[in-house]
Amino acid sequence: MQVRVVYLGMLKEVAGREREVVEVPEGxxxxxLFARLEQGIPKLQDFxxxxxxxxxxxxxxxxxxxRDNDEVALIPPVSGGLVNEPSTAETALPLISEHARxxxxxxxxxxxxxxxxxxxxxAVTIFDGIVRNHSRGRRTLYLDYTAYEGMALRQxxxxxxxxxxxxxxxxxxMVHRLGRLQIGESSVYVxxxxxxxxxxxxxxxxxxxxxxxxxxxxxxxxxxxxxxxxDGEPFPPDIPLATQDxxx
Numbered sequence: 064m065q066v067r068v069v070y071l072g073m074l075k076e077v078a079g080r081e082r083e084v085v086e087v088p089e090g091x092x093x094x095x096l097f098a099r100l101e102q103g104i105p106k107l108q109d110f111x112x113x114x115x116x117x118x119x120x121x122x123x124x125x126x127x128x129x130r131d132n133d134e135v136a137l138i139p140p141v142s143g144g145l146v147n148e149p150s151t152a153e154t155a156l157p158l159i160s161e162h163a164r165x166x167x168x169x170x171x172x173x174x175x176x177x178x179x180x181x182x183x184x185x186a187v188t189i190f191d192g193i194v195r196n197h198s199r200g201r202r203t204l205y206l207d208y209t210a211y212e213g214m215a216l217r218q219x220x221x222x223x224x225x226x227x228x229x230x231x232x233x234x235x236x237m238v239h240r241l242g243r244l245q246i247g248e249s250s251v252y253v254x255x256x257x258x259x260x261x262x263x264x265x266x267x268x269x270x271x272x273x274x275x276x277x278x279x280x281x282x283x284x285x286x287x288x289x290x291x292x293x294d295g296e297p298f299p300p301d302i303p304l305a306t307q308d309x310x311x
Contacts, residue, residue, distance in 0.1 A: 064089060064131035066096065071211050072139040072281050074114070077106045087129060093118060094125030096135060097305050113140055114305040115298050120214035122277075124303040136211060137305070140296055141279050156241065158216045162223035164238045165216050170249040175236050184233060184256045188263035190271045192251040194244045201286045208241045208250060211279040215239070218278045222270055230266035232257040237270060239280060250282075277302065 068085050070078040087096055093116055101107045107114070117136040118127055129135070156167035172191060180187055194206050219237050226235060235255040244250055253270050257263040276296045283290055298304065 064129075066129055067132065067134045068096075068100065069134060069136040069211070071136055071279060074107070074110065074137050074139055077110065078104050078137075091129050092125060093123055093127045093129060093135065096129060097125070097137075100137075107137075110139065111305050113297075114138065115302050116305055117211075117214060117279075120211075120217045122302050125305075136214065136279075138211070138279050140298060141276065141281065156212070158212055160216055160220040160223075162227075162235055162237060163216055163219035164236075165210065165212060165219070166238060166240050167242050168240070170238050170240050170252045172249060172252055175238065175252060175254055179234055179236055179254050179256050181233065181256065183258060185258045186260035186263045187254060187256045188260070188267040189255075190251070190253040190267050191249055192271070194246050194248050194250055196246045198284050199286075199291070201288070203246065204285045204287060205246065206244045206250065207283045207285065208239070208244065209281050209283075210239075210241055212241075215278050215280055219274065222273050222277070226255070226266045226270050230255075230257070230269070231259070231262040232266045235266065235270070237274065239274075239278070241280075273299070 065084050065086055068083050070081055075081050085096065085099070087099070097116060115138045116123055116125070117138055118129070118133050120134075156165060158165040176187065176189065194203070196203050219239070223235055223237060226232065233256050235253070238252045240250050251271070251274070253267055255263045255267045255270070257266070276299055
């Protein structure tokens with residue numbers, strides 16, 4: 064049977080390609096596939112402790128059995144990447160779920176805030192991530208965001224559902240922008256409505272913190288003297304890494 068393999072972030076440079084189709088035997092699991100990829104691409108071994116694996120847009124453990132035409136993604140820590148990496152966007156934007164949205168255009172914050180407010184709410188907490196004009200001691204010219212779009216939207220919606228179950232909040236919205244962003248523009252916007260401010264504030268902080276570590280979106284910073292990718296944050300403990308799974 065065949066599976067489709069997608070290399071994301073810096074791993075595209077390591078593999079020398081973005082996608083490929085790999086033949087695997089019936090009954091093969093994700094760890095088997097990763098071990099085979101390592102044999103063909105020895106440099107992957109340098110990143111084993113930082114790579115997460117996903118099957119059909121879901122983070123998956125090495126024991127996950129593969130099926131014909133599955134899409135397997137090799138994911139480095141989110142927010143990280145490599146200089147001069149081209150955009151991988153293949154899906155028409157925007158992408159929209161019940162509580163989340165990924166867009167290629169400016170985030171219109173005022174309509175989001177107006178739509179989420181209800182008479183029963185005592186608070187709406189906002190996180191508005193804005194492109195600043197400096198980073199790493201240098202003047203920033205602009206940023207560029209790329210993503211594994213389908214999985215990113217799914218992960219954002221899952222975070223929304225978890226927040227609704229975990230905190231005493233009524234509703235929320237999350238929007239992330241892709242593409243080139245200028246200084247002062249919004250890159251990510253989170254709005255949480257609740258009867259009381261504590262729940263809204265706690266949920267908003269939890270959402271943006273988890274978005275930054277689990278949603279496959281990468282940021283590249285452009286300066287006058289070149290470009291670098293933002294350092295990837297470690298995956299949370301509940302996301303299995305390739306190095307853990309491949310050793311089983």
